[in-house]
Amino acid sequence: MNERLLKEFENIKNEHLSLDMTRGKPSTEQLDLSMPMMDVLNSHADLSDSHGVDSRNYGKLDGLDECKEFLADITGTNKDNIIIFGNSSLNVMYDCVADSMLYGINGSTPWSKLGKVKWLCPVPGYDRHFAICEHLGIEMINIPLHEDGPDMDLIEELIKDPLVKGIWCVPQYSNPSGTTYSNEIVERFAKLKPAAKDFRIYWDNAYSFHHLYEDKQEHIPSILSLAKKYHNEDIVYEFVSTSKISFPGSGIAALIASNNNLKSVKEHLQIKTISYDKVNQLRHVRFFKDLSGVKEQMKKHANILRPKFEYVEKRLEEVKDYCYYSKPLGGYFISLYVKNKAKEIISKCKEAGLRLTDAGCAYPYHNDPTNSHIRLAPSYMSKEELVKAMDILVLVIKIECEK
Amino acid sequence: MNERLLKEFENIKNEHLSLDMTRGKPSTEQLDLSMPMMDVLNSHADLSDSHGVDSRNYGKLDGLDECKEFLADITGTNKDNIIIFGNSSLNVMYDCVADSMLYGINGSTPWSKLGKVKWLCPVPGYDRHFAICEHLGIEMINIPLHEDGPDMDLIEELIKDPLVKGIWCVPQYSNPSGTTYSNEIVERFAKLKPAAKDFRIYWDNAYSFHHLYEDKQEHIPSILSLAKKYHNEDIVYEFVSTSKISFPGSGIAALIASNNNLKSVKEHLQIKTISYDKVNQLRHVRFFKDLSGVKEQMKKHANILRPKFEYVEKRLEEVKDYCYYSKPLGGYFISLYVKNKAKEIISKCKEAGLRLTDAGCAYPYHNDPTNSHIRLAPSYMSKEELVKAMDILVLVIKIECEK
Numbered sequence: 001m002n003e004r005l006l007k008e009f010e011n012i013k014n015e016h017l018s019l020d021m022t023r024g025k026p027s028t029e030q031l032d033l034s035m036p037m038m039d040v041l042n043s044h045a046d047l048s049d050s051h052g053v054d055s056r057n058y059g060k061l062d063g064l065d066e067c068k069e070f071l072a073d074i075t076g077t078n079k080d081n082i083i084i085f086g087n088s089s090l091n092v093m094y095d096c097v098a099d100s101m102l103y104g105i106n107g108s109t110p111w112s113k114l115g116k117v118k119w120l121c122p123v124p125g126y127d128r129h130f131a132i133c134e135h136l137g138i139e140m141i142n143i144p145l146h147e148d149g150p151d152m153d154l155i156e157e158l159i160k161d162p163l164v165k166g167i168w169c170v171p172q173y174s175n176p177s178g179t180t181y182s183n184e185i186v187e188r189f190a191k192l193k194p195a196a197k198d199f200r201i202y203w204d205n206a207y208s209f210h211h212l213y214e215d216k217q218e219h220i221p222s223i224l225s226l227a228k229k230y231h232n233e234d235i236v237y238e239f240v241s242t243s244k245i246s247f248p249g250s251g252i253a254a255l256i257a258s259n260n261n262l263k264s265v266k267e268h269l270q271i272k273t274i275s276y277d278k279v280n281q282l283r284h285v286r287f288f289k290d291l292s293g294v295k296e297q298m299k300k301h302a303n304i305l306r307p308k309f310e311y312v313e314k315r316l317e318e319v320k321d322y323c324y325y326s327k328p329l330g331g332y333f334i335s336l337y338v339k340n341k342a343k344e345i346i347s348k349c350k351e352a353g354l355r356l357t358d359a360g361c362a363y364p365y366h367n368d369p370t371n372s373h374i375r376l377a378p379s380y381m382s383k384e385e386l387v388k389a390m391d392i393l394v395l396v397i398k399i400e401c402e403k
Numbered sequence: 404m405n406e407r408l409l410k411e412f413e414n415i416k417n418e419h420l421s422l423d424m425t426r427g428k429p430s431t432e433q434l435d436l437s438m439p440m441m442d443v444l445n446s447h448a449d450l451s452d453s454h455g456v457d458s459r460n461y462g463k464l465d466g467l468d469e470c471k472e473f474l475a476d477i478t479g480t481n482k483d484n485i486i487i488f489g490n491s492s493l494n495v496m497y498d499c500v501a502d503s504m505l506y507g508i509n510g511s512t513p514w515s516k517l518g519k520v521k522w523l524c525p526v527p528g529y530d531r532h533f534a535i536c537e538h539l540g541i542e543m544i545n546i547p548l549h550e551d552g553p554d555m556d557l558i559e560e561l562i563k564d565p566l567v568k569g570i571w572c573v574p575q576y577s578n579p580s581g582t583t584y585s586n587e588i589v590e591r592f593a594k595l596k597p598a599a600k601d602f603r604i605y606w607d608n609a610y611s612f613h614h615l616y617e618d619k620q621e622h623i624p625s626i627l628s629l630a631k632k633y634h635n636e637d638i639v640y641e642f643v644s645t646s647k648i649s650f651p652g653s654g655i656a657a658l659i660a661s662n663n664n665l666k667s668v669k670e671h672l673q674i675k676t677i678s679y680d681k682v683n684q685l686r687h688v689r690f691f692k693d694l695s696g697v698k699e700q701m702k703k704h705a706n707i708l709r710p711k712f713e714y715v716e717k718r719l720e721e722v723k724d725y726c727y728y729s730k731p732l733g734g735y736f737i738s739l740y741v742k743n744k745a746k747e748i749i750s751k752c753k754e755a756g757l758r759l760t761d762a763g764c765a766y767p768y769h770n771d772p773t774n775s776h777i778r779l780a781p782s783y784m785s786k787e788e789l790v791k792a793m794d795i796l797v798l799v800i801k802i803e804c805e806k
Contacts (some may be wrong), residue, residue: 005411023461025460025461025462026460028457028460029462031450031457031459031541031648034459035446036446038444038445038446038448038450039445039621041441042441042442042445042617043438043439043440043441043442045441047434047441053433054431055652055653056434056650056651056653057428057429057431057434057650057651057652058426058428058651058652059652061426067498070501086489086490086679086680087489087677087679087680088677088678088679090675090676090677091676093677094674094675094676095675098501098505102501102504102515102539103517105745110515112505112513112515112516113515113709128677131674135671135674161626185579203511247459247460247682248459248460248461248677249459249460249461249462249678249679249681249682250458250459250681250682250683263493268538271497271531271535272493272494272497272498272536273491273493273494273497274491274493274652275652276489276491276533276652277489277652277653277680277683278653279491279650279652279653280650280680280683282655291706301435307408345675384604
């Protein structure tokens, strides 16, 4: 058996493939969906928003009102709880942490003056979140992510430590497992009472429109609304963006938070810049118009993505005796677990020309304690490439597990 | 005499004017010059750059190569010494200072761990530069700005202090005096040898194309090239942007620096974001094409700005016995000095409906030691508004000086 598999592996190697499955990038076909957006603001267009503000000039540090109204509509938020930034929500998150290091939050001691700062990290999670903490020397603590969300008992215990200042959450179609938090868990988050007054939930709502199915969709309640109910609205920063709705590098990102928090963020923001790209804000509003415009666009994305996810899952069934994998209803990733063999499989796939995200990527310090997790990103590849990629992956799993 | 002036003042007040001369904003007419840029990338355009990179997707953290080539062409720099950012060079400057606070530079102690950090500030200067230092608790030291640039003797003395970590420079058509540094002064900057290894010259080259006249132009040499000649290329961060070439809020900003410095900047940048808005980068290249395209555009800007500057200067001649003012050949501002009376004049202008930038704005801590400097920003107003504004200003100067 092993002999035949190894022969097959040599054959694939000789094809000298170069397949990249490392990142959750939309495919060219998906990018093409937003090409009509390039026409909505032409040289004859009026580039003032509905409130008469010229999007081309300086000003409106926190964003065009017309665009805030659009974002309020699609996120179910009050427009006064929104600041619109540039093209990257990751950058907004980084800045929120960096601001806390330099200035503290609402009068708290700047974190850079504390001996140590700790952070809670549901795992598996998003590597770029963890990279921010690692870069800033913030100590990360793993929190198991269950099927309905992070282990809340553990979180409620750990936040009694005043050095615990934050938690990363991707509450819907989580990166990379596709997990959506249950209503009960969102509610427990909304009423968290940490010892540290400057503790914040970093609620990275990156995939709230990113359903794969029309008839099987998961939704989460607005955490800010729930937190308000508990008079706890300063607990959360919610981050949203259109990166995977329009163009990944040329979307708009926003922060949704309490008046208190926004006031504090703006105090620093006014020092950092004069204003963000409001022409691009206007371009988005004019193209999508409202919630139904966004939903329409996301259906088209789903029609491209769904067959890729289904194909990956179908192929993984061939090796289901050796592994466990998530079957997400949305988002951009599948979590594959092969016990004790993640590193070996990723390395052998690379040998055959298939690059997967590095082992441990979904864990703080790149340390997957059981060396089991592999993040699969089926979005960018063409169907033909995906067939080849799964040929390799399935073969390598067999080779490694039938040793 | 005074009686007649006061009567005139009452008459103007009764017009209930609302004139805003506070910021260096391009006028609507200037914004219209870039409207054809809205057509260069339409839904039928190929959004890949000349190296085949799809500008729409994630990636190319430091910018599209085609856009780097464009910026290298227009700034006379090597493309490998460029990182392209988002829409705001001010934001890049802030991030460079904030990074130094959090991480130090190339292995130096993070400035937030030092008891004190000092900064040199040629005055009058740009209020938003000083605001960054003040916000981060960096102690600012005034440096007189002479007709040919800052007082270099003083600078060379002060940088013997290892706590002096940087200096703000607007070397060409300086904000707000319009001063251009002489070649000799640029050369002295290029060979500065400060005690602090992590001292950097913040060379904000915001107005390098912003000539008011075709036949009277000031230029400065490339400081990075000069610094290289003296094996001193890590001394400088140069900042450029198209904010006042295309659209103020929707341009592109870039950092020009040594390989060493760019490596260190990228080390942090890769944590902060995935990539900047490359579609907008491509839009700029396709619209301006090259240096001559930029020059052509700047001629059109000059044709709109020049009459405004000349009008302000002509009107100031009426009160030349009471004041001194700069007659810049480029940039966005005129520095007006009325000895000991800046606050009083600005406040009285406001009473009559003309808002000027706050007194002291061009000095660290808003403290103009002789209460003399008034920053005039003629660009945004229409000719008609400018007439009214100068009526008020001239009248108020007479009233205050003939007391």
